[in-house]
Amino acid sequence: xxxxxxxxxxxxxxxxxxxxxxxxxxxxxxxxxxxxxxxxxxxxxxxxxxxxxxxxxxxxxxxxxxxxxxxxxxxxxxxxxxxxxxxxxxxxxxxxxxxxxxxxxxxxxxxxxxxxxxxxxxxxxxxxxxxxxxxxxxxxxxxxxxxxxxxxxxxxxxxxxxxxxxxxxxxxxxxxxxxxxxxxxxxxxxxxxxxxxxxxxxxxxxxxxxxxxxxxxxxxxxxxxxxxxxxxxxxxxxxxxxxxxxxxxxxxxxxxxxxxxxxxxxxxxxxxxxxxxxxxxxxxxxxxxxxxxxxxxxxxxxxxxxxxxxxxxxxxxxxxxxxxxxxxxxxxxxxxxxxxxxxxxxxxxxxxxxxxxxxxxxxxxxxxxxxxxxxxxxxxxxxxxxxxxxxxxxxxxxxxxxxxxxxxxxxxxxxxxxxxxxxxxxxxxxxxxx
Ligand code: PLP
Numbered sequence: 001x002x003x004x005x006x007x008x009x010x011x012x013x014x015x016x017x018x019x020x021x022x023x024x025x026x027x028x029x030x031x032x033x034x035x036x037x038x039x040x041x042x043x044x045x046x047x048x049x050x051x052x053x054x055x056x057x058x059x060x061x062x063x064x065x066x067x068x069x070x071x072x073x074x075x076x077x078x079x080x081x082x083x084x085x086x087x088x089x090x091x092x093x094x095x096x097x098x099x100x101x102x103x104x105x106x107x108x109x110x111x112x113x114x115x116x117x118x119x120x121x122x123x124x125x126x127x128x129x130x131x132x133x134x135x136x137x138x139x140x141x142x143x144x145x146x147x148x149x150x151x152x153x154x155x156x157x158x159x160x161x162x163x164x165x166x167x168x169x170x171x172x173x174x175x176x177x178x179x180x181x182x183x184x185x186x187x188x189x190x191x192x193x194x195x196x197x198x199x200x201x202x203x204x205x206x207x208x209x210x211x212x213x214x215x216x217x218x219x220x221x222x223x224x225x226x227x228x229x230x231x232x233x234x235x236x237x238x239x240x241x242x243x244x245x246x247x248x249x250x251x252x253x254x255x256x257x258x259x260x261x262x263x264x265x266x267x268x269x270x271x272x273x274x275x276x277x278x279x280x281x282x283x284x285x286x287x288x289x290x291x292x293x294x295x296x297x298x299x300x301x302x303x304x305x306x307x308x309x310x311x312x313x314x315x316x317x318x319x320x321x322x323x324x325x326x327x328x329x330x331x332x333x334x335x336x337x338x339x340x341x342x343x344x345x346x347x348x349x350x351x352x353x354x355x356x357x358x359x360x361x362x363x364x365x366x367x368x369x370x371x372x373x374x375x376x377x378x379x380x381x382x383x384x385x386x387x388x389x390x391x392x393x394x395x396x397x398x399x400x401x402x403x404x405x406x407x408x409x410x411x412x413x414x415x416x417x418x419x420x421x422x423x424x425x426x427x428x429x430x431x432x433x434x
Contacts (some may be wrong), residue, residue, distance in 0.1 A: 002396045006048040009408055010036045015232040025146075026060065029403045031388075031395040033176070040067025042412040045400065054417055058408040061249050064275040065322055066412020072278045075318035076311045085309045087213025092313045103257050105266045106245075106272070109292035110284050112308040116248035116273035119283040120211070122302050123269045124149070124184075126291050127209035127242035129300045135183075136209040136244075137200065139190035141219035142167060144211060144246050148181035152426025159377045165189050166199070184408040189375040190216055191224060204239035209269075214259035216420035217249040221358035221406060229265040236268065242291060247272040247349060248283070253275055253332075253361045255407075256323055280315035282308070328411035329361075335418050336360025336409040350430040354390075355382075358407075366405040386434055393428035424427030 002084035011034050014021040036048045043066050045055045055067070065072065079092065093112070101107045113119045121174070128134055136149075144150040153170040156162050163169040170187050186203060188195055190212070192389065200207065212231050216222040236243040244267060251272035260266055268291050271407050273283035285302075286292075292301040337360040347354035355364045357372060366382040373379045387405050394401055399421050401407055428434070 002049075002051050002398070004032060004035065004047075004049055006053075007035045008033065010048060024093065031403070032393045033279050042066045042068070043410060043414070043417050046372065051398065053395070053398050054420060055419050056399065056401045056407045056409070056421065058281055058410050060402065061253070061274040061408055062277070063321060063408075063410055064253060065328075066410040069278055069319075069322065069412075071322055072315055072318040075314045076280070079310045079314035083310055085306065087305070090308075090310065090313070092310075092317060093308050096313050096317050096320075099285060099317065100272070103320075104270070104272070104286055105257065105260050106268065106270055106288055107286035108289040109296060110286040111244045111292075111295055111302050112285045112313075113285065113302070114281045114306055115145075115283050116246070116271055117147050117150075118304070119248075119271040119273060120144045120150065120246060121147055121246075122285045122295075122300075123211070123242070123244045123271060124209065124296050125302075126269060126285075126287070126300050129294050130242065130291055131240055133206055133208040133209040133241070135185055135203070135206045135327055136211055137186045137196070137203075137207055137241075138211050139216075139376070140187055141190065141216060141379065142211075142213045143218040144213075146173075148177045149184040151177055152182060152185070153187055155382065156376075159380050162173060162380075165192070165195060165377075181319040189377055191222070191228055191374045193225075193228050196232065197235065198238060200235050200241075204241065207239070207241050209242040209244050210236055211244040211246055213246045213248075214250050214263060214265075215254070215359065216376070217362055217406065219364075219376050219404075220373045220382075221364035222361060222373055222375065222378075223357075223359070224263070225374060229263050233265050233267075241349075242269050242421040243267040247271055248273040249275075249362065252320075252323065254359065255329060256320070276319065277312055277316040278319045280312045281306075282312035282316055323411075326411065332409050332411065335413055335415065336363060336407075338415075339363075339407065339418050339421060340365075340407070342372065342418070346422060346426035346429050352429045352434065353383075354429065360409065362406060363409050364405050365407065389434050390425075390428055393398070393431060393433045394424060397424050397428065399424045 011021045038046050045053050151173040154173040247258050247270050252275040254262045269287035340356045344356050353369050356366050367386040368382045370381045
């Protein structure tokens with residue numbers, strides 16, 4: 001049986017100096033507690049107790065090429081030898097920006113930052129400055145980072161607690177949020193275009209932007225209903241608001257050109273982070289010239305000491321080069337969909353109510369008897385206790401999946417890996433442990 005004794009001991013030691021023993025809140029929620037890892041290679045990650053895991057966590061998404069891709073590591077090494085950070089420009093930064101501008105439909109101009117959370121805030125700043133309006137419209141269950149004005153409505157206990165669809169209750173995710181951060185946004189259930197239309201008609205005079213994940217990856221991995229994204233596009237055009245796509249998860253994962261190309265809807269501003277650089281801290285706010293020129297003209301200020309460092313730019317360029325050359329997308333979809341179908345079949349064979357939703361490169365699997373969810377409210381009936389037992393059973397058998405039931409596929413996963421994950425899932429689903 002898998003044991004975690006060394007990780008448990010390190011966690012006790014870590015707790016004395018790292019708040020809660022971790023560097024990001026989400027890392028606490030591994031099974032059976034925060035785990036300490038030694039290394040990762042391809043589709044595998046290894047912990048201090050010598051356990052090997054087939055990894056579908058992929059560091060919460062970034063490792064689209066798997067762990068420790070040799071060409072990415074080499075590129076980082078080579079370019080870092082020339083320096084790390086210049087407080088000035090370097091030529092590969094332009095190469096990366098040119099590459100992204102050529103790929104992403106909305107990317108006329110861009111700026112590089114460190115992570116998704118700050119790039120989201122930059123987009124809000126641009127939208128406010130351009131429109132002269134102050135609020136943004138966002139959707140229940142969408143995650144846009146941990147900063148104050150988006151750290152609301154992320155841990156709701158029940159549909160009842162959310163209340164009225166037209167005027168939802170919203171709860172702070174953290175103590176200490178700026179008291180006025182709640183006034184910065186209007187929140188609605190996702191995928192309900194009529195409701196968005198009605199709300200925007202009433203509030204457009206104060207709305208600078210609508211922000212959405214193009215696929216609701218962070219809860220249930222739910223696809224947009226036909227016409228929903230186009231409807232948001234039309235409303236933004238009609239009322240002079242920025243349409244912001246948060247492509248932190250979908251970017252490079254759904255396609256090299258983003259979900260905006262996949263769905264054929266071009267936002268005004270969008271955020272790319274996670275999969276852009278195989279685990280190195282870089283994000284990009286990209287947008288149409290008419291919006292981004294506010295940064296160009298320094299009307300909107302964007303800055304950062306660590307932005308566009310040599311290693312991060314080299315990591316992003318190498319990642320994109322490998323993706324362009326190897327074109328792993330057909331595989332990512334095929335393997336992802338095979339795994340989704342395999343999990344569904346395993347659930348049917350073992351009489352489990354596992355619901356699998358998503359696209360393939362990422363998908364969600366959770367336990368529910370309810371119809372497929374189309375918004376966050378639809379995910380709140382999922383049996384989280386059973387999901388935790390399933391994730392624990394997989395983990396104890398060497399398959400690592402994100403605790404909230406989200407699975408990521410990488411270009412490093414093989415057909416054997418997918419078969420192994422299905423076989424393991426069948427074993428767990430048919431066990432007494434659930
Ligand atoms: N937006 C989305 C859709 C995300 O999933 C995340 C992180 O998971 C963020 C923004 C925040 O990005 P970061 O954690 O890089 O700050």
